[in-house]
Amino acid sequence: MNTTTNIVKTVTHSGGFHCSKDALTDMFGWFLQVLLACLAFTCLIAKRFCEPRSERRSWLIWFYDTSKQGMGAMVIHLANVWLAGQYTGDPCTWYLINFLLDSSLGLLIIFTGIRICQFLSRTKGWEAINFGEYGKPPSANAWMTQCCLYVLLMVIVKVSITLFMQLDFWENVKDFILSPIPNPKVELAFVMLIIPFFINMLMFWVTDNFLMYKSPSKRRRCSTESLLHRAKIKYRSLRHKKRRGSESDLMLSADDELLDPETVPITRAAVFT
Known part of the structure:
Protein backbone atom coordinates (compact mmCIF):
# COMPACT_ATOMS: atom_id res chain seq x y z
CA MET A 1 0.00 0.00 0.00
CA ASN A 2 2.79 2.40 0.90
CA THR A 3 4.67 1.40 -2.25
CA THR A 4 1.64 2.23 -4.43
CA THR A 5 1.25 5.60 -2.72
CA ASN A 6 4.91 6.42 -3.29
CA ILE A 7 4.64 5.47 -6.98
CA VAL A 8 1.61 7.74 -7.44
CA LYS A 9 3.44 10.61 -5.71
CA THR A 10 6.53 10.03 -7.85
CA VAL A 11 4.51 10.06 -11.07
CA THR A 12 2.68 13.21 -10.02
CA HIS A 13 5.82 15.17 -9.14
CA SER A 14 7.81 13.97 -12.17
CA GLY A 15 5.57 15.62 -14.70
CA GLY A 16 3.38 12.58 -15.39
CA PHE A 17 -0.39 12.77 -15.11
CA HIS A 18 -1.64 15.36 -12.62
CA CYS A 19 -5.39 14.89 -12.87
CA SER A 20 -7.02 11.49 -12.70
CA LYS A 21 -8.73 9.65 -15.54
CA ASP A 22 -12.19 10.78 -14.42
CA ALA A 23 -11.19 14.38 -13.66
CA LEU A 24 -12.92 15.67 -16.79
CA THR A 25 -16.18 13.92 -15.97
CA ASP A 26 -16.53 14.35 -12.20
CA MET A 27 -18.77 17.01 -10.60
CA PHE A 28 -16.10 19.71 -10.64
CA GLY A 29 -15.22 18.96 -14.27
CA TRP A 30 -18.84 19.14 -15.45
CA PHE A 31 -19.35 22.35 -13.48
CA LEU A 32 -16.43 23.97 -15.30
CA GLN A 33 -17.74 22.75 -18.66
CA VAL A 34 -21.23 24.19 -18.09
CA LEU A 35 -19.74 27.47 -16.87
CA LEU A 36 -17.52 27.64 -19.96
CA ALA A 37 -20.50 27.08 -22.28
CA CYS A 38 -22.48 29.88 -20.61
CA LEU A 39 -19.57 32.33 -20.78
CA ALA A 40 -18.77 31.44 -24.40
CA PHE A 41 -22.31 32.07 -25.63
CA THR A 42 -22.54 35.27 -23.61
CA CYS A 43 -19.90 36.71 -25.93
CA LEU A 44 -22.14 35.87 -28.92
CA ILE A 45 -24.99 37.79 -27.30
CA ALA A 46 -22.63 40.71 -26.79
CA LYS A 47 -21.57 40.41 -30.44
CA ARG A 48 -25.18 40.82 -31.57
CA PHE A 49 -25.50 44.08 -29.63
CA CYS A 50 -22.22 45.29 -31.17
CA GLU A 51 -23.75 45.06 -34.65
CA PRO A 52 -25.10 48.32 -36.15
CA ARG A 53 -28.81 48.83 -35.46
CA SER A 54 -29.67 48.90 -39.16
CA GLU A 55 -27.93 45.55 -39.74
CA ARG A 56 -28.61 43.82 -36.41
CA ARG A 57 -30.02 40.32 -36.77
CA SER A 58 -33.36 39.42 -35.28
CA TRP A 59 -33.31 37.04 -32.34
CA LEU A 60 -34.61 34.22 -34.55
CA ILE A 61 -31.86 34.66 -37.14
CA TRP A 62 -29.30 35.05 -34.36
CA PHE A 63 -30.51 31.79 -32.80
CA TYR A 64 -30.33 30.01 -36.16
CA ASP A 65 -26.74 31.23 -36.66
CA THR A 66 -25.42 30.54 -33.17
CA SER A 67 -27.24 27.25 -32.57
CA LYS A 68 -25.17 25.70 -35.36
CA GLN A 69 -22.05 26.65 -33.46
CA GLY A 70 -23.57 25.32 -30.25
CA MET A 71 -24.28 21.90 -31.74
CA GLY A 72 -20.88 21.70 -33.39
CA ALA A 73 -19.05 22.82 -30.23
CA MET A 74 -20.94 20.22 -28.18
CA VAL A 75 -19.96 17.44 -30.59
CA ILE A 76 -16.31 18.51 -30.56
CA HIS A 77 -16.22 18.95 -26.79
CA LEU A 78 -17.77 15.57 -25.97
CA ALA A 79 -15.45 13.89 -28.46
CA ASN A 80 -12.42 15.57 -26.85
CA VAL A 81 -13.53 14.53 -23.36
CA TRP A 82 -13.94 10.92 -24.49
CA LEU A 83 -10.68 10.84 -26.48
CA ALA A 84 -8.68 12.38 -23.61
CA GLY A 85 -9.48 9.32 -21.50
CA GLN A 86 -8.37 6.92 -24.24
CA TYR A 87 -4.76 8.11 -24.33
CA THR A 88 -2.14 7.04 -21.81
CA GLY A 89 -1.09 9.72 -19.37
CA ASP A 90 -2.66 12.92 -18.12
CA PRO A 91 -6.12 13.38 -19.73
CA CYS A 92 -6.04 17.14 -19.06
CA THR A 93 -3.01 17.65 -21.30
CA TRP A 94 -4.49 15.48 -24.05
CA TYR A 95 -7.73 17.42 -23.89
CA LEU A 96 -5.86 20.73 -24.13
CA ILE A 97 -3.82 19.57 -27.13
CA ASN A 98 -6.98 18.43 -28.92
CA PHE A 99 -8.70 21.70 -28.10
CA LEU A 100 -5.83 23.86 -29.38
CA LEU A 101 -5.67 21.89 -32.64
CA ASP A 102 -9.45 22.18 -33.09
CA SER A 103 -9.19 25.95 -32.63
CA SER A 104 -6.40 26.36 -35.19
CA LEU A 105 -6.38 23.68 -37.88
CA GLY A 106 -10.05 22.96 -37.25
CA LEU A 107 -10.99 26.58 -37.88
CA LEU A 108 -9.26 26.42 -41.27
CA ILE A 109 -11.24 23.27 -42.18
CA ILE A 110 -14.49 24.94 -41.06
CA PHE A 111 -13.79 28.03 -43.17
CA THR A 112 -12.99 25.89 -46.23
CA GLY A 113 -16.14 23.80 -45.78
CA ILE A 114 -18.39 26.86 -45.43
CA ARG A 115 -16.92 28.46 -48.55
CA ILE A 116 -17.41 25.23 -50.52
CA CYS A 117 -21.07 25.08 -49.44
CA GLN A 118 -21.60 28.70 -50.45
CA PHE A 119 -19.96 28.04 -53.83
CA LEU A 120 -22.18 25.03 -54.45
CA SER A 121 -25.20 27.07 -53.42
CA ARG A 122 -24.42 29.70 -56.07
CA THR A 123 -23.48 27.32 -58.86
CA LYS A 124 -26.00 24.51 -58.27
CA GLY A 125 -28.86 26.59 -56.92
CA TRP A 126 -28.95 24.71 -53.60
CA GLU A 127 -30.15 27.63 -51.50
CA ALA A 128 -30.66 25.54 -48.35
CA ILE A 129 -26.90 24.98 -47.89
CA ASN A 130 -26.01 28.68 -48.13
CA PHE A 131 -24.94 29.30 -44.53
CA GLY A 132 -26.75 32.22 -42.90
CA GLU A 133 -29.56 32.38 -45.46
CA TYR A 134 -32.87 30.82 -44.42
CA GLY A 135 -35.35 32.35 -46.87
CA LYS A 136 -38.24 34.74 -46.29
CA PRO A 137 -39.84 33.92 -43.95
CA PRO A 138 -36.97 32.01 -42.29
CA SER A 139 -37.36 28.29 -42.89
CA ALA A 140 -36.66 25.78 -40.13
CA ASN A 141 -35.84 23.19 -42.81
CA ALA A 142 -33.00 25.34 -44.16
CA TRP A 143 -31.72 25.83 -40.61
CA MET A 144 -31.82 22.08 -39.93
CA THR A 145 -29.98 21.36 -43.19
CA GLN A 146 -27.25 23.81 -42.28
CA CYS A 147 -27.02 22.38 -38.76
CA CYS A 148 -26.47 18.89 -40.17
CA LEU A 149 -23.83 20.21 -42.57
CA TYR A 150 -22.05 22.07 -39.78
CA VAL A 151 -22.05 19.01 -37.51
CA LEU A 152 -20.67 17.00 -40.45
CA LEU A 153 -17.88 19.58 -40.74
CA MET A 154 -17.16 19.09 -37.03
CA VAL A 155 -16.91 15.32 -37.56
CA ILE A 156 -14.45 15.90 -40.42
CA VAL A 157 -12.45 18.24 -38.17
CA LYS A 158 -12.35 15.70 -35.33
CA VAL A 159 -11.35 12.79 -37.57
CA SER A 160 -8.58 14.89 -39.17
CA ILE A 161 -7.25 16.07 -35.80
CA THR A 162 -7.39 12.55 -34.34
CA LEU A 163 -5.33 11.20 -37.26
CA PHE A 164 -2.87 14.07 -36.82
CA MET A 165 -2.58 13.20 -33.12
CA GLN A 166 -1.19 9.76 -34.00
CA LEU A 167 2.23 11.29 -34.71
CA ASP A 168 4.89 10.33 -32.17
CA PHE A 169 6.11 13.82 -31.25
CA TRP A 170 2.87 14.56 -29.36
CA GLU A 171 4.20 12.43 -26.50
CA ASN A 172 6.95 15.00 -25.93
CA VAL A 173 4.45 17.84 -26.18
CA LYS A 174 2.24 16.08 -23.64
CA ASP A 175 5.12 15.75 -21.17
CA PHE A 176 5.98 19.45 -21.52
CA ILE A 177 2.58 21.12 -21.52
CA LEU A 178 1.12 22.11 -18.15
CA SER A 179 4.04 20.44 -16.32
CA PRO A 180 4.69 23.53 -14.10
CA ILE A 181 1.18 23.20 -12.54
CA PRO A 182 1.29 20.57 -9.77
CA ASN A 183 -2.24 21.08 -8.41
CA PRO A 184 -4.78 18.92 -10.31
CA LYS A 185 -7.70 21.28 -9.54
CA VAL A 186 -5.79 24.31 -10.82
CA GLU A 187 -4.71 22.35 -13.90
CA LEU A 188 -8.30 21.32 -14.56
CA ALA A 189 -9.45 24.94 -14.22
CA PHE A 190 -6.82 26.07 -16.73
CA VAL A 191 -7.69 23.25 -19.16
CA MET A 192 -11.48 23.40 -18.94
CA LEU A 193 -12.19 27.08 -18.22
CA ILE A 194 -9.45 29.71 -18.37
CA ILE A 195 -7.65 28.82 -21.61
CA PRO A 196 -10.77 27.63 -23.51
CA PHE A 197 -12.74 30.75 -22.52
CA PHE A 198 -10.42 33.20 -24.28
CA ILE A 199 -9.83 30.95 -27.29
CA ASN A 200 -13.52 30.06 -27.61
CA MET A 201 -14.49 33.71 -27.41
CA LEU A 202 -12.22 34.51 -30.37
CA MET A 203 -13.20 31.35 -32.28
CA PHE A 204 -16.95 31.83 -31.80
CA TRP A 205 -16.70 35.49 -32.87
CA VAL A 206 -14.75 34.62 -36.04
CA THR A 207 -16.94 31.62 -36.92
CA ASP A 208 -20.08 33.68 -36.42
CA ASN A 209 -18.79 36.09 -39.07
CA PHE A 210 -18.39 33.10 -41.40
CA LEU A 211 -21.90 31.82 -40.71
CA MET A 212 -23.91 35.05 -40.67
CA TYR A 213 -25.59 36.31 -43.84
CA LYS A 214 -24.51 39.60 -45.38
CA SER A 215 -27.45 41.29 -47.06
CA PRO A 216 -27.21 42.37 -50.71
CA SER A 217 -27.95 45.96 -49.64
CA LYS A 218 -24.78 45.91 -47.57
CA ARG A 219 -22.81 44.60 -50.52
CA ARG A 220 -24.37 47.24 -52.79
CA ARG A 221 -23.57 49.94 -50.29
CA CYS A 222 -19.96 48.82 -50.15
CA SER A 223 -19.78 48.78 -53.95
CA THR A 224 -21.50 52.18 -54.14
Whole structure:
Protein backbone atom coordinates (compact mmCIF):
# COMPACT_ATOMS: atom_id res chain seq x y z
CA MET A 1 0.00 0.00 0.00
CA ASN A 2 2.79 2.40 0.90
CA THR A 3 4.67 1.40 -2.25
CA THR A 4 1.64 2.23 -4.43
CA THR A 5 1.25 5.60 -2.72
CA ASN A 6 4.91 6.42 -3.29
CA ILE A 7 4.64 5.47 -6.98
CA VAL A 8 1.61 7.74 -7.44
CA LYS A 9 3.44 10.61 -5.71
CA THR A 10 6.53 10.03 -7.85
CA VAL A 11 4.51 10.06 -11.07
CA THR A 12 2.68 13.21 -10.02
CA HIS A 13 5.82 15.17 -9.14
CA SER A 14 7.81 13.97 -12.17
CA GLY A 15 5.57 15.62 -14.70
CA GLY A 16 3.38 12.58 -15.39
CA PHE A 17 -0.39 12.77 -15.11
CA HIS A 18 -1.64 15.36 -12.62
CA CYS A 19 -5.39 14.89 -12.87
CA SER A 20 -7.02 11.49 -12.70
CA LYS A 21 -8.73 9.65 -15.54
CA ASP A 22 -12.19 10.78 -14.42
CA ALA A 23 -11.19 14.38 -13.66
CA LEU A 24 -12.92 15.67 -16.79
CA THR A 25 -16.18 13.92 -15.97
CA ASP A 26 -16.53 14.35 -12.20
CA MET A 27 -18.77 17.01 -10.60
CA PHE A 28 -16.10 19.71 -10.64
CA GLY A 29 -15.22 18.96 -14.27
CA TRP A 30 -18.84 19.14 -15.45
CA PHE A 31 -19.35 22.35 -13.48
CA LEU A 32 -16.43 23.97 -15.30
CA GLN A 33 -17.74 22.75 -18.66
CA VAL A 34 -21.23 24.19 -18.09
CA LEU A 35 -19.74 27.47 -16.87
CA LEU A 36 -17.52 27.64 -19.96
CA ALA A 37 -20.50 27.08 -22.28
CA CYS A 38 -22.48 29.88 -20.61
CA LEU A 39 -19.57 32.33 -20.78
CA ALA A 40 -18.77 31.44 -24.40
CA PHE A 41 -22.31 32.07 -25.63
CA THR A 42 -22.54 35.27 -23.61
CA CYS A 43 -19.90 36.71 -25.93
CA LEU A 44 -22.14 35.87 -28.92
CA ILE A 45 -24.99 37.79 -27.30
CA ALA A 46 -22.63 40.71 -26.79
CA LYS A 47 -21.57 40.41 -30.44
CA ARG A 48 -25.18 40.82 -31.57
CA PHE A 49 -25.50 44.08 -29.63
CA CYS A 50 -22.22 45.29 -31.17
CA GLU A 51 -23.75 45.06 -34.65
CA PRO A 52 -25.10 48.32 -36.15
CA ARG A 53 -28.81 48.83 -35.46
CA SER A 54 -29.67 48.90 -39.16
CA GLU A 55 -27.93 45.55 -39.74
CA ARG A 56 -28.61 43.82 -36.41
CA ARG A 57 -30.02 40.32 -36.77
CA SER A 58 -33.36 39.42 -35.28
CA TRP A 59 -33.31 37.04 -32.34
CA LEU A 60 -34.61 34.22 -34.55
CA ILE A 61 -31.86 34.66 -37.14
CA TRP A 62 -29.30 35.05 -34.36
CA PHE A 63 -30.51 31.79 -32.80
CA TYR A 64 -30.33 30.01 -36.16
CA ASP A 65 -26.74 31.23 -36.66
CA THR A 66 -25.42 30.54 -33.17
CA SER A 67 -27.24 27.25 -32.57
CA LYS A 68 -25.17 25.70 -35.36
CA GLN A 69 -22.05 26.65 -33.46
CA GLY A 70 -23.57 25.32 -30.25
CA MET A 71 -24.28 21.90 -31.74
CA GLY A 72 -20.88 21.70 -33.39
CA ALA A 73 -19.05 22.82 -30.23
CA MET A 74 -20.94 20.22 -28.18
CA VAL A 75 -19.96 17.44 -30.59
CA ILE A 76 -16.31 18.51 -30.56
CA HIS A 77 -16.22 18.95 -26.79
CA LEU A 78 -17.77 15.57 -25.97
CA ALA A 79 -15.45 13.89 -28.46
CA ASN A 80 -12.42 15.57 -26.85
CA VAL A 81 -13.53 14.53 -23.36
CA TRP A 82 -13.94 10.92 -24.49
CA LEU A 83 -10.68 10.84 -26.48
CA ALA A 84 -8.68 12.38 -23.61
CA GLY A 85 -9.48 9.32 -21.50
CA GLN A 86 -8.37 6.92 -24.24
CA TYR A 87 -4.76 8.11 -24.33
CA THR A 88 -2.14 7.04 -21.81
CA GLY A 89 -1.09 9.72 -19.37
CA ASP A 90 -2.66 12.92 -18.12
CA PRO A 91 -6.12 13.38 -19.73
CA CYS A 92 -6.04 17.14 -19.06
CA THR A 93 -3.01 17.65 -21.30
CA TRP A 94 -4.49 15.48 -24.05
CA TYR A 95 -7.73 17.42 -23.89
CA LEU A 96 -5.86 20.73 -24.13
CA ILE A 97 -3.82 19.57 -27.13
CA ASN A 98 -6.98 18.43 -28.92
CA PHE A 99 -8.70 21.70 -28.10
CA LEU A 100 -5.83 23.86 -29.38
CA LEU A 101 -5.67 21.89 -32.64
CA ASP A 102 -9.45 22.18 -33.09
CA SER A 103 -9.19 25.95 -32.63
CA SER A 104 -6.40 26.36 -35.19
CA LEU A 105 -6.38 23.68 -37.88
CA GLY A 106 -10.05 22.96 -37.25
CA LEU A 107 -10.99 26.58 -37.88
CA LEU A 108 -9.26 26.42 -41.27
CA ILE A 109 -11.24 23.27 -42.18
CA ILE A 110 -14.49 24.94 -41.06
CA PHE A 111 -13.79 28.03 -43.17
CA THR A 112 -12.99 25.89 -46.23
CA GLY A 113 -16.14 23.80 -45.78
CA ILE A 114 -18.39 26.86 -45.43
CA ARG A 115 -16.92 28.46 -48.55
CA ILE A 116 -17.41 25.23 -50.52
CA CYS A 117 -21.07 25.08 -49.44
CA GLN A 118 -21.60 28.70 -50.45
CA PHE A 119 -19.96 28.04 -53.83
CA LEU A 120 -22.18 25.03 -54.45
CA SER A 121 -25.20 27.07 -53.42
CA ARG A 122 -24.42 29.70 -56.07
CA THR A 123 -23.48 27.32 -58.86
CA LYS A 124 -26.00 24.51 -58.27
CA GLY A 125 -28.86 26.59 -56.92
CA TRP A 126 -28.95 24.71 -53.60
CA GLU A 127 -30.15 27.63 -51.50
CA ALA A 128 -30.66 25.54 -48.35
CA ILE A 129 -26.90 24.98 -47.89
CA ASN A 130 -26.01 28.68 -48.13
CA PHE A 131 -24.94 29.30 -44.53
CA GLY A 132 -26.75 32.22 -42.90
CA GLU A 133 -29.56 32.38 -45.46
CA TYR A 134 -32.87 30.82 -44.42
CA GLY A 135 -35.35 32.35 -46.87
CA LYS A 136 -38.24 34.74 -46.29
CA PRO A 137 -39.84 33.92 -43.95
CA PRO A 138 -36.97 32.01 -42.29
CA SER A 139 -37.36 28.29 -42.89
CA ALA A 140 -36.66 25.78 -40.13
CA ASN A 141 -35.84 23.19 -42.81
CA ALA A 142 -33.00 25.34 -44.16
CA TRP A 143 -31.72 25.83 -40.61
CA MET A 144 -31.82 22.08 -39.93
CA THR A 145 -29.98 21.36 -43.19
CA GLN A 146 -27.25 23.81 -42.28
CA CYS A 147 -27.02 22.38 -38.76
CA CYS A 148 -26.47 18.89 -40.17
CA LEU A 149 -23.83 20.21 -42.57
CA TYR A 150 -22.05 22.07 -39.78
CA VAL A 151 -22.05 19.01 -37.51
CA LEU A 152 -20.67 17.00 -40.45
CA LEU A 153 -17.88 19.58 -40.74
CA MET A 154 -17.16 19.09 -37.03
CA VAL A 155 -16.91 15.32 -37.56
CA ILE A 156 -14.45 15.90 -40.42
CA VAL A 157 -12.45 18.24 -38.17
CA LYS A 158 -12.35 15.70 -35.33
CA VAL A 159 -11.35 12.79 -37.57
CA SER A 160 -8.58 14.89 -39.17
CA ILE A 161 -7.25 16.07 -35.80
CA THR A 162 -7.39 12.55 -34.34
CA LEU A 163 -5.33 11.20 -37.26
CA PHE A 164 -2.87 14.07 -36.82
CA MET A 165 -2.58 13.20 -33.12
CA GLN A 166 -1.19 9.76 -34.00
CA LEU A 167 2.23 11.29 -34.71
CA ASP A 168 4.89 10.33 -32.17
CA PHE A 169 6.11 13.82 -31.25
CA TRP A 170 2.87 14.56 -29.36
CA GLU A 171 4.20 12.43 -26.50
CA ASN A 172 6.95 15.00 -25.93
CA VAL A 173 4.45 17.84 -26.18
CA LYS A 174 2.24 16.08 -23.64
CA ASP A 175 5.12 15.75 -21.17
CA PHE A 176 5.98 19.45 -21.52
CA ILE A 177 2.58 21.12 -21.52
CA LEU A 178 1.12 22.11 -18.15
CA SER A 179 4.04 20.44 -16.32
CA PRO A 180 4.69 23.53 -14.10
CA ILE A 181 1.18 23.20 -12.54
CA PRO A 182 1.29 20.57 -9.77
CA ASN A 183 -2.24 21.08 -8.41
CA PRO A 184 -4.78 18.92 -10.31
CA LYS A 185 -7.70 21.28 -9.54
CA VAL A 186 -5.79 24.31 -10.82
CA GLU A 187 -4.71 22.35 -13.90
CA LEU A 188 -8.30 21.32 -14.56
CA ALA A 189 -9.45 24.94 -14.22
CA PHE A 190 -6.82 26.07 -16.73
CA VAL A 191 -7.69 23.25 -19.16
CA MET A 192 -11.48 23.40 -18.94
CA LEU A 193 -12.19 27.08 -18.22
CA ILE A 194 -9.45 29.71 -18.37
CA ILE A 195 -7.65 28.82 -21.61
CA PRO A 196 -10.77 27.63 -23.51
CA PHE A 197 -12.74 30.75 -22.52
CA PHE A 198 -10.42 33.20 -24.28
CA ILE A 199 -9.83 30.95 -27.29
CA ASN A 200 -13.52 30.06 -27.61
CA MET A 201 -14.49 33.71 -27.41
CA LEU A 202 -12.22 34.51 -30.37
CA MET A 203 -13.20 31.35 -32.28
CA PHE A 204 -16.95 31.83 -31.80
CA TRP A 205 -16.70 35.49 -32.87
CA VAL A 206 -14.75 34.62 -36.04
CA THR A 207 -16.94 31.62 -36.92
CA ASP A 208 -20.08 33.68 -36.42
CA ASN A 209 -18.79 36.09 -39.07
CA PHE A 210 -18.39 33.10 -41.40
CA LEU A 211 -21.90 31.82 -40.71
CA MET A 212 -23.91 35.05 -40.67
CA TYR A 213 -25.59 36.31 -43.84
CA LYS A 214 -24.51 39.60 -45.38
CA SER A 215 -27.45 41.29 -47.06
CA PRO A 216 -27.21 42.37 -50.71
CA SER A 217 -27.95 45.96 -49.64
CA LYS A 218 -24.78 45.91 -47.57
CA ARG A 219 -22.81 44.60 -50.52
CA ARG A 220 -24.37 47.24 -52.79
CA ARG A 221 -23.57 49.94 -50.29
CA CYS A 222 -19.96 48.82 -50.15
CA SER A 223 -19.78 48.78 -53.95
CA THR A 224 -21.50 52.18 -54.14
CA GLU A 225 -19.02 53.62 -51.69
CA SER A 226 -16.16 52.28 -53.77
CA LEU A 227 -17.70 53.76 -56.94
CA LEU A 228 -18.10 57.12 -55.24
CA HIS A 229 -14.51 56.93 -54.11
CA ARG A 230 -13.36 56.23 -57.67
CA ALA A 231 -15.56 59.03 -59.00
CA LYS A 232 -14.04 61.47 -56.54
CA ILE A 233 -10.54 60.47 -57.63
CA LYS A 234 -11.47 60.84 -61.30
CA TYR A 235 -13.09 64.22 -60.63
CA ARG A 236 -9.98 65.43 -58.85
CA SER A 237 -7.76 64.27 -61.71
CA LEU A 238 -9.98 66.00 -64.30
CA ARG A 239 -10.05 69.13 -62.21
CA HIS A 240 -6.28 69.03 -61.95
CA LYS A 241 -5.95 68.59 -65.72
CA LYS A 242 -8.38 71.42 -66.35
CA ARG A 243 -6.43 73.69 -64.05
CA ARG A 244 -3.20 72.81 -65.82
CA GLY A 245 -4.92 73.37 -69.17
CA SER A 246 -6.14 76.82 -68.16
CA GLU A 247 -2.66 77.77 -66.98
CA SER A 248 -1.16 76.62 -70.29
CA ASP A 249 -3.85 78.55 -72.20
CA LEU A 250 -2.89 81.72 -70.35
CA MET A 251 0.78 81.18 -71.17
CA LEU A 252 -0.03 80.52 -74.84
CA SER A 253 -2.19 83.63 -75.09
CA ALA A 254 0.62 85.69 -73.59
CA ASP A 255 3.04 84.24 -76.13
CA ASP A 256 0.60 85.02 -78.93
CA GLU A 257 0.41 88.64 -77.85
CA LEU A 258 4.18 88.90 -77.89
CA LEU A 259 4.42 87.29 -81.31
CA ASP A 260 1.47 89.23 -82.87
CA PRO A 261 2.86 91.11 -85.97
CA GLU A 262 0.37 93.94 -85.63
CA THR A 263 1.65 94.85 -82.24
CA VAL A 264 5.33 94.78 -83.21
CA PRO A 265 5.30 97.93 -85.54
CA ILE A 266 3.32 99.87 -83.03
CA THR A 267 5.84 99.03 -80.39
CA ARG A 268 8.74 100.05 -82.64
CA ALA A 269 7.02 103.31 -83.68
CA ALA A 270 6.44 104.12 -80.12
CA VAL A 271 10.10 103.50 -79.38
CA PHE A 272 11.36 105.73 -82.19
CA THR A 273 9.01 108.56 -81.30
